[in-house]
């Protein structure tokens with residue numbers, strides 16, 4: 001048991017016990033005091049779709065979920081494909097967000113996958129990665145040029161790996177379930193093809209590709225092989241792809257519609273194995289808020305995506321109980337791993353580091369309840385689940401931004 | 405090449421910086437081969453999208469930082485940037501190209517005092533070279 005002293009927003013001292021008088025003391029007995037969790041894949045809907053989420057509400061939801069830093073994707077409206085939008089996001093975040101917000105810049109103008117966005121200017125405005133997430137870059141020439149161009153700026157590209165031609169109008173995993181329900185299938189090959197292509201392009205260009213929300217056994221196999229060859233790649237997995245299968249779609253509930261879709265038990269087993277073997281580097285929520293307007297409609301018409309910030313910690317903590325990960329591996333995949341991929345000086349509690357801290361009780365039983373969410377949207381697939389792991393506090397730069 | 409020899413009296417040992425679209429320029433190729441043969445040291449500079457990866461294998465230094473490379477150069481050769489639509493994927497915009505790889509009087513302040521600047525063929529005034537430099541005393 002050790003005590004931790006915070007001064008001027010930084011970790012000042014670690015000792016057991018700390019002596020002296022302090023302005024404020026937090027008793028974290030029997031709790032885990034971890035580096036602040038980082039969500040490297042969040043969709044805030046500002047500018048453009050503030051009825052789903054704003055920078056302020058997204059940050060509040062993040063803090064409640066134990067996240068002290070979030071990385072927001074470029075598919076806003078207008079998209080973050082120029083430095084003015086980046087500056088807007090940074091300014092808004094400075095004024096209204098209680099956690100750190102790091103924007104991702106678009107890869108192509110208008111997320112159209114045709115012409116490169118002004119990647120240099122985006123980096124200078126504060127973008128930490130480049131991605132057309134939600135709009136897979138189908139043109140391999142454009143992807144190659146973006147990778148070449150980003151090498152100069154030392155920015156990773158985050159790839160949403162789906163071959164959109166092969167996906168077609170597919171909306172759930174292609175298999176028995178899609179056949180029974182009469183919904184068009186999206187075969188796992190759509191992900192496999194793009195993962196294989198992006199590995200080839202990472203190898204060709206020497207630039208880094210981070211593969212977002214991988215969902216299939218094939219992706220784990222390909223990434224594992226490529227990592228053995230030392231190709232510069234990394235990947236993340238979401239809580240929903242780890243704990244839900246296409247069986248959940250049985251009732252045509254649109255809270256189970258996302259891209260890539262929920263896959264099979266065989267895929268889940270491969271993802272868990274990939275985590276254990278460190279083929280999968282990090283967790284990410286892919287927090288994708290949608291209102292009833294987009295979700296309370298026919299399955300075919302509904303928007304893709306689910307929220308995740310306020311459920312991610314307890315859901316993924318199950319992996320520790322399942323003995324897939326140790327507690328420290330679990331923490332690393334939410335902290336140091338994303339920080340390393342994005343070159344953020346975060347994810348550690350070393351002396352001198354920013355005092356971004358997540359405190360949680362790993363044994364406390366909680367019931368996930370969408371009515372308690374601070375997110376503007378309620379589109380969670382985990383409503384009603386009972387899990388262990390309650391977030392007790394989130395501290396950003398030495399300031400308590402959330403506590404129970 | 406004759407211009408360089410006229411201005412500098414020699415080619416051997418000179419550091420020659422070629423900036424711009426190395427990948428699609430035959431002028432760049434013939435200059436690289438010719439000047440290397442005559443003993444010059446070549447540096448090519450541009451965004452990674454405009455420099456073929458195998459360039460280093462030709463014994464040429466590759467740079468993506470004009471401000472750093474310009475300080476070493478005895479001769480700067482500015483190549484024309486193509487503007488056809490297909491080639492627009494090579495870099496995001498003229499604005500961003502100019503920001504990192506355009507030659508203006510500010511960047512030129514970093515250069516050696518006796519540097520000479522060359523521009524084979526037609527030039528996009530304001531893109532590769534800002535007008536004040538294009539019409540200045542260094543250009544040939």
Ligand SMILES: [Zn+2]
Nearest residue numbers: 133134160212
């Ligand atoms: Zn995505």
